[in-house]
Amino acid sequence: MAVVEIYDTTLRDGSQGEGISFSAGDKVKIALKLDQLGFHYIEGGWPGSNPKDMDFFRRIGSHRLQNARVTAFGSTRRPGVPVETDVNIQSIVSAGVSVATLFGKSWDFHVLGALGTTLEENLAMIQESVAYLKGRGMMVIYDAEHFFDGFKANPEYALATLQAAVRGGADRVVLCDTNGGSLPGELAAVVRRVAGEVRVPLGIHCHNDGELAVANTLAAVEAGVTHVQGTINGYGERCGNANLCSVIPNLALKCGHATIPRESLAQLTELSRYVSELANMHPANHQPFVGASAFAHKGGVHVSAILKDARTYEHIDPALVGNRRRVLVSELSGLSNLLYKYQELNLDLDTSKEENRRLLEEIKELEHQGYQFEGAEGSFELLLRRAYDHYREPFKLESLRIIIELKENSPVYSEAIIKLTVGDQVVHTAAEGNGPVNALDNALRKALEGFYPEIRRMQLTDYKVRVLDEKDGTGAVVRVLIETGDGERSWGTVGVSPNIIEASWQALVDSIAYGLLKNGGGSKERP
Structure with missing residues (x-):
């Protein structure tokens, strides 16, 4: 079983994604979580670029990590500047870490156009920068920026930049698909060529502009790479980086490689949501492996099959990555969906098949009217309990007036x-x-x-209104979705009406009733 090193750059490359900003405290929390799960390297940031990253390196230095090594990121020395006096190189040294990640130019187009220097000077910049940090006793990971584009344009020079890093003493040489435009087949062919000429462990760093970052990363490992870089949830510049929440389980469960400890795989879903919370980003429901919809089943045929054997429509057991199976009920549902939900909720199913069909048709009619139970499982559970479990409402409306x-x-x-x-x-x-x-x-x-004093703990956390029939103008039917939380769990409820107040009332009543049910305030006892 081959060991593949996992290098996380969420705190640096991931924070460059639009709308994402971590405080120094957030970065420390994420780093400690990654260390706990057994990640090998955590790129903390670019100490020469901003005070916040230097603050992170100061803070993380007071923690004793068990598994990971924190790395400081930066560029090779500037053209014409001695490495001993280069501000960027010195800031890496002052970060106080034992591992440095240096990036340099691999593409002659960038060397001549962006850096404005000669091809020979660029090679000297790479070799001298790596050698200087190695001379300070640091492990050096060299990121060959734009390597695949550079290789396509001038393969001899792109390879020469790697050899310059090797001469300087680089411990790892990482091939970067910086523009994210490579295809898996061509990328793998380049990796195999490099592996035959560079006698240093190779790494891969892919961006997702062609939505191929994960596929390219896996192709690179198959071609000989043993060091993988990426971010949690695929956060990063433009379209993001290779998503480690997909890369890691694919490598471990599909390819048989050792990555993070096997028991840590079951914490990937929690990690994904933890990082999205600190990033102030909504979790991506349709994200593979760790998304809420990754193992959600809606079609009746699918549900009927997974009741017999979950392998019929699931490529892995969701528990392996800390996720769970969900069955949705909608206009596409069959009786199997209802049966599964009853089993999931531990409800007695002692009614006839005809009554089950009647309830299923009622649900489909409600969906036709505009109800959406996929995002409102609180309302759906109450619907089931009201139909079959002799549920008692915690309160009843007599009258309501709005001024x-x-x-x-x-x-x-x-x-x-x-x-x-x-x-x-x-x-x-x-x-x-x-x-x-x-x-x-x-x-x-x-x-x-x-x-019901427990209501004080319930807080409305989200309120959405969707107009269902725009052509009807101000008389259109609206759907109100409410999310409520009590500090331990959250739940969604729904209301539909041509009157937004009535729709809101329906969703509010369900939100309170469901919260009371879960806290023991709503009775579900049989009379």
């Missing part, structure tokens, strides 16, 4: 007046809000908190 007052040069005034029955008591109250939905939410909570 909206708009005056010139004054903020809009919104008030909700609500009357509810809770058990054998009637509650009549009112609350204001910065809009009608907020006032409605405030009034509902105010009426119920005395009966």
